[in-house]
Amino acid sequence: LIGIRISEVWFGVITLFPEMLKSVTDFGVVGKAIKQSSIEVCTWNPRDYATDNYRTVDDRPYGGGPGMLMKVGPLEAALNAAKSVAPAGSKVVYLSPQGRRLDQALARSALSVPGLILLCGRYEGIDERLIEDEVDEEWSLGDFVLSGGEIAAMAIIDSVSRLAPGVLGHNESAEQDSFENSLLDCPHYTRPEIYRDKRVPEVLLSGNHEKIRRWRLEQSLLRTLQRRPDLLEQRELSEEEAQIIQELRRGQLI
Numbered sequence: 001l002i003g004i005r006i007s008e009v010w011f012g013v014i015t016l017f018p019e020m021l022k023s024v025t026d027f028g029v030v031g032k033a034i035k036q037s038s039i040e041v042c043t044w045n046p047r048d049y050a051t052d053n054y055r056t057v058d059d060r061p062y063g064g065g066p067g068m069l070m071k072v073g074p075l076e077a078a079l080n081a082a083k084s085v086a087p088a089g090s091k092v093v094y095l096s097p098q099g100r101r102l103d104q105a106l107a108r109s110a111l112s113v114p115g116l117i118l119l120c121g122r123y124e125g126i127d128e129r130l131i132e133d134e135v136d137e138e139w140s141l142g143d144f145v146l147s148g149g150e151i152a153a154m155a156i157i158d159s160v161s162r163l164a165p166g167v168l169g170h171n172e173s174a175e176q177d178s179f180e181n182s183l184l185d186c187p188h189y190t191r192p193e194i195y196r197d198k199r200v201p202e203v204l205l206s207g208n209h210e211k212i213r214r215w216r217l218e219q220s221l222l223r224t225l226q227r228r229p230d231l232l233e234q235r236e237l238s239e240e241e242a243q244i245i246q247e248l249r250r251g252q253l254i
């Protein structure tokens, strides 16, 4: 299929350590989806575009200070190579602690972009002039510093890919996930029925699907109320959810 894009989701990664991406491309549901071509992950290494004999990709910062920065030349060339094969309308995303915090909504919205080119910094970062000219958005996993953007890029690839149609088999589904309904997940149980004298909650053995649905919703709301009440503030509650929360607040539901 020359020139006809067959993948649902396309990722380009600009990284000095392309081998790291094997952690998402070679395993699990994302690995399987790549094999089935519903996801595509391509890497470009700036070092392959370094022009000097030592294949230099870093240099000292103007103004002094510790560490090195990534040079614009190799980065720009690698980015251009990625853009030349990326789907039209792809976004360039730079991973850094200065970025917009990733959450399920952002991951879901990334599905509607034709492709993402993920720019992974190393050292003390990259020249601001490349960010100004080439980066569309900066994203962050959270308020902590990693030695490179690759782990953040892999988290994005995984969290976005698993939302793509057909990636999660019928026996997993993203809908019931935590955060899919922007609540925390309910407790889960499987065999044995008794483990260290602890039984599985009776309702889950009842076969009564409506009671099971209700119990799981109660548990999700209880857990969210206990651990992340902030998530409830941002959320439209259904009539049923509001009623359950009232009962929980009155401590009527164990």
Ligand SMILES: NC[C@H]1CCC[C@@H](CNc2ccc(C(N)=O)cn2)C1
Pocket: 095, 096, 097, 120, 121, 122, 123, 124, 125, 126, 139, 140, 141, 142, 143, 144, 145, 146, 147, 148, 149, 152
């Ligand atoms: N000044 C350090 C900084 C310079 C530019 C490259 C980054 C790579 N490291 C990252 C990247 C992203 C995140 C995150 N929270 O998503 C954390 N760490 C490190």
